[in-house]
Amino acid sequence: MLSIIVFSALAIIAVASGIAVFRVDSMARATYALAVSFVAVGVMLVMFDLDYIGVITILMMVMEMAIMAIYMIMFMGMNPALMPMSMVHNNRWSAILATGIFLLLAAGALLVPWPARSGTAAPDLTVAVGEALMGSKMLVMLTVSPILFATIVAALVLANPRGRYDRWGDNLKRVCPDDPQQGGLGK
Amino acid sequence: MTLQLVLVVAAALFCVGLYGALSQQVVVMVMMGLELMLNGVILAVAAFWWFLAPNPDGMLLLLVVIAAMTVEMAMGFAIATLLHRSKETDMTDMAADLSG
Structure with a gap:
């Protein structure tokens, strides 16, 4: 209770x-x-x-x-x-769509005959998840790890103010490159 | 506490997040909507794990969802930075074109 x-x-x-x-x-x-x-x-x-x-x-x-x-x-x-601040667009249709999907999901949750619980939880769940990650389910870890690494690289590339082809010459304190076209090879 | 009750709460969280992701104009607020949707997904997966099959597989699925949340956050912040630098904006409507 x-x-x-x-x-x-x-x-x-x-x-x-x-x-x-x-x-x-x-x-x-x-x-x-x-x-x-x-x-x-x-x-x-x-x-x-x-x-x-x-x-x-x-x-x-x-x-x-x-x-x-x-x-x-x-x-x-x-x-x-x-x-x-109130910066919204399509507010009414967003609310209608979200409400409709909630009713759909709630109806599914309440009406589906869920099966009974099978099995029992391990006595120490943290140990169990650690053993699974480093044992039989290591593929999950092997998949998530490169994705996280790729995310780090992609986030750095996107957030870096100087592009791969923006030439700065030897004056590294210049505010912005004087390329005729940003990101181009010309200088 | 029943599976149905938890799933209804998870659906409410998911749909509040969906409303935010669809209606907000600021990129960071859209990210908040997506986070709230994933919050609902985490709760639903935990409920399925606890009430249906409490084995380690369900916990691994939870870790994958949390990792997806991390990826969404990192890429969202990076895109917000890129948008602000290139277009001086933080609104999705002003980033609708593909021209550089």
């Missing part, structure tokens, strides 16, 4: 703060609301005995929201905590 009460409270917090992300007046508050939603879901994961995954979800998302707040301050050129 207690677990149902706690789960319901966490569910209300997660969904309400998720809605608040798109309703509050400033981007900073939206970031905090999203962080609260993730923390609530992380605690729900801990309730499912997924301690390791719950904790890394909370840690990762809190850090990500901090980075997101920095990005907003960098790119919005204003104090995001003080500046009301």
